[in-house]
Amino acid sequence: MPPVQMKTPKGTRDWAGDKIILREHVFEKIRGIFSLHGGEELDTPVFELKSILTDKYGEDAKLIYDLMDQGGELCALRYDFTVPFARWLAMSGVRQIKRYQIGKVYRRDQPAIARGRLREFYQCDFDYAGTFDPMVPDSEILSLIVEVFEALRINVTIKMNHRCILDGMFAAVGVPQDQLRSISSAVDKLDKSSWEEVKKEMIQKGLFAELADRLGSYVLSKDSHSNDIESTISFIKSDELLMANGNIVKGVEEMELLLQYLNAYDIAAYVKFDLSLARGLDYYTGLIYEVIVEPSPTADGTELQVGSIAAGGRYDNLVAHGSTSLVEERMAIARELRQANISVNFNPNASQKARKQLDSADCAVISVYLEEDAATSDGIVIKILTLPEKNLEKATVVDREDLVDEVRKRLA
Amino acid sequence: MPPVQMKTPKGTRDWAGDKIILREHVFEKIRGIFSLHGGEELDTPVFELKSILTDKYGEDAKLIYDLMDQGGELCALRYDFTVPFARWLAMSGVRQIKRYQIGKVYRRDQPAIARGRLREFYQCDFDYAGTFDPMVPDSEILSLIVEVFEALRINVTIKMNHRCILDGMFAAVGVPQDQLRSISSAVDKLDKSSWEEVKKEMIQKGLFAELADRLGSYVLSKDSHSNDIESTISFIKSDELLMANGNIVKGVEEMELLLQYLNAYDIAAYVKFDLSLARGLDYYTGLIYEVIVEPSPTADGTELQVGSIAAGGRYDNLVAHGSTSLVEERMAIARELRQANISVNFNPNASQKARKQLDSADCAVISVYLEEDAATSDGIVIKILTLPEKNLEKATVVDREDLVDEVRKRLA
Structure with missing residues (x-):
C-alpha cells in the first residue's frame, strides 16, 4: 500500500x-x-x-x-x-x-x-x-466598503457600472436578447484579457464581428472620458443611439442620483465608472461594483497584483424566485373561502413554509396551509388542521374542490 | 416546472x-x-x-x-x-x-x-x-471540560473508561482479536439500547453467546460498585481473570494516577468510571470519556434528555499514520551519504513535505529531499537541488543508486 x-x-x-x-x-x-x-x-x-x-x-x-x-x-x-x-x-x-x-x-x-x-x-x-428609495442603500454599502478598507489600511478603487446601462448598450448596438448574458460574461473578462481575445469569444458565442466592434467602441471608451462618474455620464448623454434606449436613461438617472449621495458620503474620489465592468453573475439588476487594490510595491521592489478583493451589486428579483407562486395560490383560496362567507385571516408575511403559516394562526379556529409538492398536478397540496391541535402530522390533506365543504363541516 | x-x-x-x-x-x-x-x-x-x-x-x-x-x-x-x-x-x-x-x-x-x-x-x-508524562495532559483536559461547563452553568457528569481496560476485558473473556473493534462498537450502544439488543448484535457479529454473557457480567457491573474511580478500580483488582491481563494492569495503573491528578484539580466528584463506555472511534488508545448533561426539568415539567454533549480520549498513533516511512528512508539515505564521507545535516523535525525540508536547509550546499510517489516501486522519489536555487520545480530526480555519485559531482 x-x-x-x-x-x-x-x-x-x-x-x-x-x-x-x-x-x-x-x-x-x-x-x-x-x-x-x-x-x-x-x-x-x-x-x-x-x-x-x-x-x-x-x-x-x-x-x-x-x-x-x-x-x-x-x-x-x-x-x-x-x-x-x-x-x-x-x-x-x-x-x-x-x-x-x-x-x-x-x-x-x-x-x-x-x-x-x-x-x-x-x-x-x-x-x-x-x-427603499433608489440608490440610498447602494450608496451606504459603498460607504461601508470605503470604511472597511480604510480600517484595514488598504488603498482601493471602486470600479462601478449599471446593469441597465450595460444591457441597454448591448441592445443599442444590436446584441440579440438571448445572447445578453453570455456576451456580458465575455465583456467581464476585459480586465484580464485583451480586446482581441474577448472579441474572439464573442464571435464564438455567435455574435457578428461588426456588432462586437460596435460594442468595443463603448466598452473600450475609457480613454475618451476621464472615468469619473460625471464625465462618463456626459459621454453617454452625448450619444444619441444610447440615449434612445429606455434602460440606459433609467441607469443614467440612477447614476446621477448615486453621485449626489457619494458626494454626501464624501467618497466620490474612490469611484470609477467603468463601462466594461459586467460581473459574471446572472442575478444583478442595477448598480454593480468591484473593489480593486491599488498595486503596492513589495519588499523586493516588484508590484503585487491582487486584483479585485470585494464586489457586489443590486439584485432585485432573486428573493422572489420560487416563493411567490404560493402567495397567489393562497390569495385564490382566501377568495374562495370568503365567497363562501368564511372569515379568512390572510397572513401577508407568511412564506410558503407550513410551520411558519401555522405559528401565526393563533387566533384562528381552522388553519389552512399550502405545501409545495412536485408529485401533484398543480405542484401544491392543501392541508387543514383544527386548532388548538398544533401537530402538523395530524393535518388532513384536502382536495381543492372539497376545501370549502370541509372547512364548513369543521366549523359547524 | x-x-x-x-x-x-x-x-x-x-x-x-x-x-x-x-x-x-x-x-x-x-x-x-x-x-x-x-x-x-x-x-x-x-x-x-x-x-x-x-x-x-x-x-x-x-x-x-x-x-x-x-x-x-x-x-x-x-x-x-x-x-x-x-x-x-x-x-x-x-x-x-x-x-x-x-x-x-x-x-x-x-x-x-x-x-x-x-x-x-x-x-x-x-x-x-x-x-508528556502519563495522565498529565489527560487530567488537564478533564479540568478544562469542567471549567467550560461551569462557565456555561450546565451540570455535567463525565463518564470515563480506558481502552486498555476495555480491550483487556474483551481479551480476558475470550473475544477474538479480530472482533475487538466491532464488539467494542456494540458495547458502546449500551447507553441507548438494552443488554438484550446489544447481546443480539454481538452474536450477529459472530461472538459466541457464552462469551457475550461473560462480557455482560463486567460491562453491566455498575451495581456491584459505586461507579467512582476508587471502587471501580477495587472491583477490577479483586478479579483474578482481569488482573492476569497486562493491558488491564497498565490501564488500572493509569487510572490510579489519574485519580491523584483529578483530586489535585478538585474535580473527582464530576467523574464516573463506566466499564461499558466504549466510544465508536477506532483511533483511541487510552483514556476515553463522554460528558453527559444531568437531566434538568423544563418549563412544562418534563425532563430534557440531551445525552452526551462532549467527548474525547487519548489517541497515540493517529499522527504517525503515513508520516514515519519517510523518516526511516531519510535515515537510510543519510547513512549512505555519510558512508561516502559526505556531511549530512539531518533535520529531525522535517515532515515529508518537500517545501518544509528545503526551508530548513539554509546552510546546506545541496538539498536532498524525498517525496511520496505511489507510481514508483518503493513509493518514493528522490530529488536534489543545488542551493541557493530554491525553486523546487528545478530539482533533479535521481535514482537511488546514482545519488551518492550525483551529489559528489555537484560538490566538486
Missing part, C-alpha cells in the same frame, strides 16, 4: 499561528463596521439543496462543488452567500434586514493562489434587503 | 437573530477558557482528501459525506477535527502544541434534532499533541 499523501485538497489551506491571528483581527475589524451599520449576523449551512443553486450563476455554475448522491437530497457546497440569503429571506418571511455573513464559500476553478484566491475562501457579505 | 422548494438540506439549519447571538456568546466563553490553557487556534478546510479520512472511523465511516467526483482529487467533508489535526501535525512538522478548533463537522446520520444534534453541527475541540 502506498503511503497516504499528507496534503490538503487542491485550492485549500490550513490556517494556524500568526496567519489565523491576523485573519481573525481582520474579521473583527470588518465585523465591527458591519455592526456599526446595523448589520445582524446570519449563518447558513455549508451546503444547500442543488435545486436552490440552479440557474443563479450563469456560466460559472460549472464551478459548483456537488456532493455525491449517497441517497436522499441532492446537495452542493455554497458558491456564495447571496443565494443562501435569498433562500433564508423566502423561508423566514423577513422583509427588511441588513444582514452580514462571514464564512467560507467554494468554487471549483483554477485557484490563483499567488493572488490569494483559493477554491475554499472567505467572503464577508453585507446585504440590504427591503424596499 | 414545480416551484423550487425553499428549505435547508436535511439535518442542517440557519442561525439568525437571538440564536446566533447566544451561540457566539457560548463560543466566546469556550474560546476564552481554551486560551487560558494556552490553546492556539487552527482552522482546516471543510473537506479533506478522501484517503486521509479512510480507516479512521470504524463502522461510522459510512456516515461520511463524499463530494462528487467531478475530476481531480476525491474529497469528503470532514467528520471531526481530530483527523485533520493529525494530518496538519504530519504536514507541518509541529511536534508539540495545544491547539483548538471551533467549527462545523458533518455526519450523514439520522439527525436527533430534538436533542440538538444535526447532520451539520459544531464541535469545539481542544487537543494536546506531544510527548
Whole structure:
C-alpha cells in the first residue's frame, strides 16, 4: 500500500499561528463596521439543496462543488452567500434586514493562489434587503466598503457600472436578447484579457464581428472620458443611439442620483465608472461594483497584483424566485373561502413554509396551509388542521374542490 | 416546472437573530477558557482528501459525506477535527502544541434534532499533541471540560473508561482479536439500547453467546460498585481473570494516577468510571470519556434528555499514520551519504513535505529531499537541488543508486 499523501485538497489551506491571528483581527475589524451599520449576523449551512443553486450563476455554475448522491437530497457546497440569503429571506418571511455573513464559500476553478484566491475562501457579505428609495442603500454599502478598507489600511478603487446601462448598450448596438448574458460574461473578462481575445469569444458565442466592434467602441471608451462618474455620464448623454434606449436613461438617472449621495458620503474620489465592468453573475439588476487594490510595491521592489478583493451589486428579483407562486395560490383560496362567507385571516408575511403559516394562526379556529409538492398536478397540496391541535402530522390533506365543504363541516 | 422548494438540506439549519447571538456568546466563553490553557487556534478546510479520512472511523465511516467526483482529487467533508489535526501535525512538522478548533463537522446520520444534534453541527475541540508524562495532559483536559461547563452553568457528569481496560476485558473473556473493534462498537450502544439488543448484535457479529454473557457480567457491573474511580478500580483488582491481563494492569495503573491528578484539580466528584463506555472511534488508545448533561426539568415539567454533549480520549498513533516511512528512508539515505564521507545535516523535525525540508536547509550546499510517489516501486522519489536555487520545480530526480555519485559531482 502506498503511503497516504499528507496534503490538503487542491485550492485549500490550513490556517494556524500568526496567519489565523491576523485573519481573525481582520474579521473583527470588518465585523465591527458591519455592526456599526446595523448589520445582524446570519449563518447558513455549508451546503444547500442543488435545486436552490440552479440557474443563479450563469456560466460559472460549472464551478459548483456537488456532493455525491449517497441517497436522499441532492446537495452542493455554497458558491456564495447571496443565494443562501435569498433562500433564508423566502423561508423566514423577513422583509427588511441588513444582514452580514462571514464564512467560507467554494468554487471549483483554477485557484490563483499567488493572488490569494483559493477554491475554499472567505467572503464577508453585507446585504440590504427591503424596499427603499433608489440608490440610498447602494450608496451606504459603498460607504461601508470605503470604511472597511480604510480600517484595514488598504488603498482601493471602486470600479462601478449599471446593469441597465450595460444591457441597454448591448441592445443599442444590436446584441440579440438571448445572447445578453453570455456576451456580458465575455465583456467581464476585459480586465484580464485583451480586446482581441474577448472579441474572439464573442464571435464564438455567435455574435457578428461588426456588432462586437460596435460594442468595443463603448466598452473600450475609457480613454475618451476621464472615468469619473460625471464625465462618463456626459459621454453617454452625448450619444444619441444610447440615449434612445429606455434602460440606459433609467441607469443614467440612477447614476446621477448615486453621485449626489457619494458626494454626501464624501467618497466620490474612490469611484470609477467603468463601462466594461459586467460581473459574471446572472442575478444583478442595477448598480454593480468591484473593489480593486491599488498595486503596492513589495519588499523586493516588484508590484503585487491582487486584483479585485470585494464586489457586489443590486439584485432585485432573486428573493422572489420560487416563493411567490404560493402567495397567489393562497390569495385564490382566501377568495374562495370568503365567497363562501368564511372569515379568512390572510397572513401577508407568511412564506410558503407550513410551520411558519401555522405559528401565526393563533387566533384562528381552522388553519389552512399550502405545501409545495412536485408529485401533484398543480405542484401544491392543501392541508387543514383544527386548532388548538398544533401537530402538523395530524393535518388532513384536502382536495381543492372539497376545501370549502370541509372547512364548513369543521366549523359547524 | 414545480416551484423550487425553499428549505435547508436535511439535518442542517440557519442561525439568525437571538440564536446566533447566544451561540457566539457560548463560543466566546469556550474560546476564552481554551486560551487560558494556552490553546492556539487552527482552522482546516471543510473537506479533506478522501484517503486521509479512510480507516479512521470504524463502522461510522459510512456516515461520511463524499463530494462528487467531478475530476481531480476525491474529497469528503470532514467528520471531526481530530483527523485533520493529525494530518496538519504530519504536514507541518509541529511536534508539540495545544491547539483548538471551533467549527462545523458533518455526519450523514439520522439527525436527533430534538436533542440538538444535526447532520451539520459544531464541535469545539481542544487537543494536546506531544510527548508528556502519563495522565498529565489527560487530567488537564478533564479540568478544562469542567471549567467550560461551569462557565456555561450546565451540570455535567463525565463518564470515563480506558481502552486498555476495555480491550483487556474483551481479551480476558475470550473475544477474538479480530472482533475487538466491532464488539467494542456494540458495547458502546449500551447507553441507548438494552443488554438484550446489544447481546443480539454481538452474536450477529459472530461472538459466541457464552462469551457475550461473560462480557455482560463486567460491562453491566455498575451495581456491584459505586461507579467512582476508587471502587471501580477495587472491583477490577479483586478479579483474578482481569488482573492476569497486562493491558488491564497498565490501564488500572493509569487510572490510579489519574485519580491523584483529578483530586489535585478538585474535580473527582464530576467523574464516573463506566466499564461499558466504549466510544465508536477506532483511533483511541487510552483514556476515553463522554460528558453527559444531568437531566434538568423544563418549563412544562418534563425532563430534557440531551445525552452526551462532549467527548474525547487519548489517541497515540493517529499522527504517525503515513508520516514515519519517510523518516526511516531519510535515515537510510543519510547513512549512505555519510558512508561516502559526505556531511549530512539531518533535520529531525522535517515532515515529508518537500517545501518544509528545503526551508530548513539554509546552510546546506545541496538539498536532498524525498517525496511520496505511489507510481514508483518503493513509493518514493528522490530529488536534489543545488542551493541557493530554491525553486523546487528545478530539482533533479535521481535514482537511488546514482545519488551518492550525483551529489559528489555537484560538490566538486
